Amino acid sequence: MFQIDLTSRKPIYEQVMDKFKQLIIKEILSADEKIPSVRELATQLTINPNTIQKSYRELERQGYIYSVRGRGNFVSNKIKKVDEEKLNKLKQQVQNSLSELIYLGIEKEELIELIEKTYAMIKGGSRDD
Structure with missing residues (x-):
């Protein structure tokens, strides 16, 4: 497994x-x-x-x-709603990381591509993984 x-x-x-x-x-x-x-x-x-x-x-x-x-x-067929405090903390971490990437010179298109790639990787998993 x-x-x-x-x-x-x-x-x-x-x-x-x-x-x-x-x-x-x-x-x-x-x-x-x-x-x-x-x-x-x-x-x-x-x-x-x-x-x-x-x-x-x-x-x-x-x-x-x-x-x-x-x-x-x-x-479970209903995953409980994510703890609001944890969600806010993670959003803040992402925002901090994005700010640092922007400061280091990454372009907007590259950021969007990174987010889309990550989303596809997580949501696009198959039963064969």
Whole structure:
């Protein structure tokens, strides 16, 4: 399904969460699609099942997945609205980065091309990735 970087400074449970978020946002995993059980994924990635369980709990708390007792975990069909504070913080970071790029001499057309390319890369993902 995906790989975990065991040498990364980022905790493994966060890496698992990030990978699932990417798959959900890119719509590689569709709404109501079953995701691997804790045991299956732990075996597949050769990591502790408690780590996977922690990731799944946090993904459920954030609204990315939901669990059905006795059936497993599924991709949520309604991802909760993004935290307004986090959204504003990210917008500010983008604005700061854009300001720096403009200061360094990047042209407007190049900025627009960069944004469009990034958008296409994220939204244009396929199930074959």
